Amino acid sequence: MNTNTLPTDELKKYGIINEDNSYSKKLNADDIQKFLQGYTIVADNDKSRATFQLTDNNTKLKVIHLERDKNLPEILKNSKDRVEYTDIQKVSNNLLPEFSTLEKKAFIFDKETNKVVEFDFIKNARELTAIIADKKNTEELNRYIAELLKLKSFLQDKIVQFPEMAKKITNDLNIVSKEFNTVAGISEKQNHSQKQEKSNVQLNVNDPDVYQDANRMREEESQDQDEEIQKSRGFRR
Structure with missing residues (x-):
């Protein structure tokens, strides 16, 4: 790993380092160390998001600009009352000029830490499903199912539009489909249980x-x- 050939001009352009080559005060020592090891820095501002990653032995800076369908303050506020979902679309990428991916996120308020935690539908799929299922809330479960269906439909369309990217997209689609089947099964059990309880009440009366x-x-x-x-x-x- 080479730390002497950093793309300083670009790093200064995006405020990652200052004019005197010191790192931004927004980054702590752990952030800086991980960044130099190839981890991604994420910067959010209202509906905009940018990711920064060092590549080619730390000689180049990979920048991806994204746009969210909701502004961040709104998301953080709403997530305290319910699970808040948002779509993030890539404005630019290094794959194909006309290829645009969709990142679907869930923001959940953690009462223990008093913080809002962000979960990715693909990267944090199993953890996200477990958290929502553990809520045992039919409304939340149905909202999650609807979001999974949206993402599933998007990925299916992309496979048809971009067959050259089919392998990567199919991997994501398989993850989403697996979580959908899991949640649909949980929902079916809950509905059956509710119908059984209702039936028992009616039986007692009738x-x-x-x-x-x-x-x-x-x-x-x-x-x-x-x-x-x-x-x-x-x-x-």
């Missing part, structure tokens, strides 16, 4: 055996009352 037992009790009580009346009348004689 069960003919219950009414027959009640009628028998009323008949027996009526007979007992008649006998008491007859005894009473006989006693007065």
Whole structure:
């Protein structure tokens, strides 16, 4: 790894390093070390997002510009009440000029840390599904299913449009399809359980055996009352 041939002009252009070649105060020592090892720096501003990564033995800076469908303050605010979903579209990339990928994210408020955590539908698929399933909230589950279907449809269209990228897109599609099947199964079990509970309630109210037992009790009580009346009348004689 070469740290002496950094693309300083580009790093200064994007504010990663200062004019005196010191690193931005927004980056801590751990961020800087990871960046030099090939990790990506992410910068968010309203609806815009940019990612920065050093490549070619730290001699080049790979920059990808993205645009989100919602602004960040809105996402952070809404995520405190429910899971907030957002789509991020690449404005530029190094794959094909006309090829544009879609990143779908979920923002979830973590009550233990009091922070909003971002999850990627592909990279954090299993973890995201587990968190939403653990909420045991039918509405949240259905919203997640709808977002998975949107992403699945997008990827299926891209395979047809860009067959040369089919292998990579298919890998992502398989991940999304697996999570969809998992969540759909959970949803089906929840719906079945709710229907069973509703059926049990109706059975308690409408069960003919219950009414027959009640009628028998009323008949027996009526007979007992008649006998008491007859005894009473006989006693007065």
